[in-house]
């Protein structure tokens with residue numbers, strides 16, 4: 001595979017493991033073991049059994065009739081919003097908790113932005129009877145309150161991150177510090193295709209079930225596995241990596257990543273990393289990063305907590321660099337309007353993250369026969385307060 | 394000119410005190426005066442932190458000093474100018490320590506060159522991978538007579554310690570525990586046996602022990618297993634409440650050395 005990680009953990013110039021020595025043994029342990037463990041037959045069996053019986057996979061590929069009429073293409077929605085816990089994040093947490101068990105770890109930590117990854121982590125920890133600590137930016141705790149309470153109901157401890165903008169980046173810093181201070185019995189379940197190698201590759205593999213199902217479902221409905229377009233929102237990029245994964249080498253499939261423009265790409269309040277970032281190092285990998293000339297990380301902004309991150313996974317930095325994936329962005333307003341539109345046209349209230357992927361359809365000129373798949377990464381339950389505050393419905 | 398770090402370790406084998414502080418803290422221009430106060434007070438090495446927005450290996454004390462320094466307007470360029478200023482009077486070895494990203498944006502090669510020209514003797518970039526140094530930067534460091542120090546921790550394997558020893562010029566920074574930075578009261582038995590293991594390895598480079606050094610007891614205990622120790626958070630805490638940097642730095646250094 002052309003866009004696969006190389007044996008040292010790089011995608012082109014991006015990736016690697018840029019970590020202080022205190023994290024080295026943990027990351028090295030993962031690097032040495034992850035492929036053996038996750039390709040093992042008994043692991044695969046346990047993983048797919050849980051995806052089926054517990055998560056509810058395969059998730060439907062739904063033909064969105066009225067949306068198709070409006071945008072003059074054949075639009076399908078990959079319904080990750082129907083996963084148990086409400087988003088694609090659980091695909092990864094199931095995989096990582098099974099891995100943590102096989103590594104003999106006793107405790108789990110995680111960072112979370114929108115709270116979806118935190119909930120998905122708290123959920124699998126409850127399922128497996130493991131102790132769970134989730135770091136979450138204080139600002140995100142306020143804007144995603146229902147998810148905070150869900151994690152607590154599930155038995156997780158939610159620790160507020162109070163540095164920086166008090167959002168996802170800061171929660172990730174705190175989780176890494178926790179891991180440094182607890183090196184032996186703890187596994188860190190990172191929630192996206194970010195972090196030091198092997199995390200980006202590992203998370204992409206767990207999420208690749210999305211495009212694996214897509215190609216089977218498309219074969220059944222249209223007679224071949226290839227859509228003309230796949231759209232996915234990109235925070236760190238895990239749902240996008242999963243939705244693109246099995247199409248990366250099929251260059252005739254147009255892959256589109258949608259970033260959060262916040263109040264506008266040049267407004268100074270944005271999270272559109274490919275538009276605003278330069279190569280840099282954060283959270284253990286070399287990737288595109290929003291930063292000042294002096295190398296200080298810029299605080300991002302998006303109405304959507306799950307996209308409010310100043311970087312993207314190194315795989316996406318490489319896919320952007322090579323032109324394999326086209327990156328576009330949607331503003332807060334565009335995403336909110338698209339969320340309302342999808343609710344009215346299809347009876348589906350999407351997560352605001354996922355609404356970004358719907359919001360850019362009008363930036364494309366489709367042929368009426370074009371098969372377009374939108375990866376609907378999550379449902380909007382967690383965002384009700386934001387929808388209510390938005391009010392225009 | 395010989396590198397000031399290797400010169401120091403050639404002549405002094407015990408009780409070397411390296412003091413860490415964040416550039417641009419508490420006030421932007423304090424970087425310069427703190428260095429000369431430290432020299433006068435009897436420190437052996439000056440270690441200056443390059444502030445970063447996301448210091449993941451640091452505990453609350455150093456995190457807070459990074460934020461203050463950045464709010465004060467500290468930048469890599471300003472720091473290099475300050476080092477030049479320090480070098481007008483100060484003879485001690487100077488080390489810059491920081492996260493890779495600000496150095497990478499400056500350009501690693503250019504940074505090594507400009508830092509050497511400003512009078513810096515060594516760099517510590519804890520999140521630079523060992524292979525990257527080996528493959529990309531080793532020659533640049535050598536060309537500019539710049540020492541490079543790697544960290545090792547209690548979880549670093551003996552093989553890796555030896556590999557790091559082989560690539561190091563100057564000294565090895567032994568982190569006293571797997572932890573973020575921060576002052577502690579005492580060392581555990583586990584830590585002491587780790588220090589003993591290190592001295593038994595008979596590495597080619599001297600070892601300075603850092604993280605958790607806060608007073609005379611921890612300093613002298615750490616020094617007894619290595620060539621000396623590095624104090625950071627405890628010093629920064631002292632700086633943040635100081636009304637008279639000269640007097641307080643003098644008292645602080647004397648209290649650590651116990652004389």
Ligand SMILES: Cc1ncc(COP(=O)(O)O)c(C=O)c1O
Nearest residue numbers: 116192235236237238239306378
């Ligand atoms: C529903 C949903 N979609 C997307 C994301 C963004 O993450 P990623 O880019 O890793 O898919 C999140 C993150 O919280 C989310 O909750």
